[in-house]
Amino acid sequence: MPFSLKATTHYFTRTKDGGVQRVxxxxxxxAQQIALVREHLRAIQQQFRNGDFSGPTHIHGQAMPGLAELKAAKPGQIEIEYKDVHAGAELIYRSADKMLVNALHEWFDAQLSDHGPNAKAGHEHHHNARDMTMQ
Incomplete structure (x- = not known):
């Protein structure tokens, strides 16, 4: 990651159709760390849209739960939306495919474990408030 993990908190919120990853x-x-977070999440969005999941593989390993299923997804099966939020950014993952939603949830859980004290499970109702989203 191009930013300091210790300088950030990662929130992983499961939703019924995917999840929200907020940093x-x-x-x-x-301002420097915020810019680095936003740049990183924009790059992840672009890579994932192109079917490139090498970033998580390099950080978390080949056997990361959910990653094989995400790699096998066909273009368009997972929608990934980027948003700037106060002091960071978020990616919103959505899929109509239940297998991919389950893979996203497994992938979120693995990241929660790997990022240790710098990651927290979010809550769907907090995400829906949108009061921190900058348009």
């Missing part, structure tokens, strides 16, 4: 910089005045 927030702990010091909201740290």
């Amino acid at each position: 927030i910089v702990k010091d909201a005045s740290d």
